[in-house]
Amino acid sequence: MMELIHNAQIFLQYNFPLLQLQLTDILDIAILALVIYKLLWMLRKTSSGRVMWGVLILMMVMFISSNNVLGLTATSFLLDKVVQWGFVVLVVLFQPEIRRFLERMGSGRLGFVFASTKEAGQEVETAILQTTEAYTDLSRDKVGALMVFERQNLLDDVVKTGTALDCGVSSELLKNIFWNKAPLHDGAVIVRNGRIVGAGCMLPLSGNVNLSRELGMRHRAGIGMSEHSDAVVVIVSEETGSISAAVGGMLKRHLAPETLERLLRNELLNDKQEEKKGTQFPLLGLLVGQGKKEEGEPL
Numbered sequence: 001m002m003e004l005i006h007n008a009q010i011f012l013q014y015n016f017p018l019l020q021l022q023l024t025d026i027l028d029i030a031i032l033a034l035v036i037y038k039l040l041w042m043l044r045k046t047s048s049g050r051v052m053w054g055v056l057i058l059m060m061v062m063f064i065s066s067n068n069v070l071g072l073t074a075t076s077f078l079l080d081k082v083v084q085w086g087f088v089v090l091v092v093l094f095q096p097e098i099r100r101f102l103e104r105m106g107s108g109r110l111g112f113v114f115a116s117t118k119e120a121g122q123e124v125e126t127a128i129l130q131t132t133e134a135y136t137d138l139s140r141d142k143v144g145a146l147m148v149f150e151r152q153n154l155l156d157d158v159v160k161t162g163t164a165l166d167c168g169v170s171s172e173l174l175k176n177i178f179w180n181k182a183p184l185h186d187g188a189v190i191v192r193n194g195r196i197v198g199a200g201c202m203l204p205l206s207g208n209v210n211l212s213r214e215l216g217m218r219h220r221a222g223i224g225m226s227e228h229s230d231a232v233v234v235i236v237s238e239e240t241g242s243i244s245a246a247v248g249g250m251l252k253r254h255l256a257p258e259t260l261e262r263l264l265r266n267e268l269l270n271d272k273q274e275e276k277k278g279t280q281f282p283l284l285g286l287l288v289g290q291g292k293k294e295e296g297e298p299l
Contacts (some may be wrong), residue, residue: 046081058082123194124268127169131191132261133172135236135243139257144238146188146218148203148269151227155190157277162187162201169196178236188221188233204228208249215251222246234260 061079091098131147138145148155163184167173169191177199178185187200205217206224215223222233226246233246243255245263255263 006237078234101211103281121194121269123168125194127191127194128261128264128268130169130171131174131234131264132257134171135169135174135234135260136179139241139243141286142238142241143175143178143180143236144185144218145174145234145236146203147174147234148188148190148201148222148225149232149234149264150190150192150197151230151232151268153231155192155229155231158188158201158225159190162190162198165196165199167196169194169226169272188225203233216230217245223249223251226250232264233266 019220041241058079061075127149133143148158173196175286176182177189184200188198188203189196190198190201203221204224204227205220206227207228208223211220211223216237216239218235218237222235222244223246225231225233227249230248235244236242242253243257243260244251244253245260246252247254247267253262
């Protein structure tokens with residue numbers, strides 16, 4: 001009997017704070033956890049995500065040195081000085097993400113920060129169908145076209161080089177943009193989550209000196225964009241009307257419309273499915289990351 005009372009006292013001693021939890025406390029913890037998770041998920045898609053990991057490593061080193069685990073007196077002193085300016089440094093490093101978050105708050109679009117990927121997946125599906133339809137006509141008429149489908153790496157810097165838009169992808173709109181008399185036909189169209197966010201954008205040229213001389217500037221720009229990011233770039237040649245796609249620095253040429261549609265589905269819709277799976281195990285997804293090997297013909 002005494003042992004039972006002793007065990008009960010131990011249980012209450014270690015679990016009494018949990019017994020005092022109220023519904024508001026649980027709600028408070030849930031909101032904070034959701035905000036932190038969504039912020040980490042947003043950073044994972046940008047180059048700032050690597051900066052965040054650097055900050056976490058720095059904080060770990062600070063913890064070790066401040067507790068004199070290794071006796072790093074000089075390191076602890078230096079890191080303490082760095083922390084005094086740490087807030088300003090973080091604001092500078094994450095200025096684009098902070099600005100984007102505040103702009104969404106001001107425009108009433110804060111819900112997009114916490115939006116589900118289901119609606120985005122439907123828009124990507126529509127964008128693939130409309131792009132295939134447009135490229136079929138553009139290829140037949142030998143009208144040059146260059147489209148970039150953004151994936152994990154945000155292309156805000158590329159969008160800034162052209163005209164910012166915010167509209168769905170449609171076959172007629174694409175054919176109007178790439179019509180050779182249109183003011184935006186020379187640049188690239190940027191598609192993010194199934195929506196056009198920029199047109200007339202300038203892309204970085206490929207630095208590969210072994211490219212075939214048959215490839216024009218559109219193809220070199222498309223390959224360059226795929227070298228600098230994980231984007232999928234689709235091209236229509238103005239000279240031959242052939243359809244090509246660049247992924248991971250590799251160029252796939254002379255694609256039939258049905259092959260283009262299948263390629264876009266494999267590259268874009270599979271990404272959405274993997275992203276949805278990643279939300280079930282967020283910590284594992286952030287630590288391990290996801291990637292896949294791209295294949296293409298030699299350049």
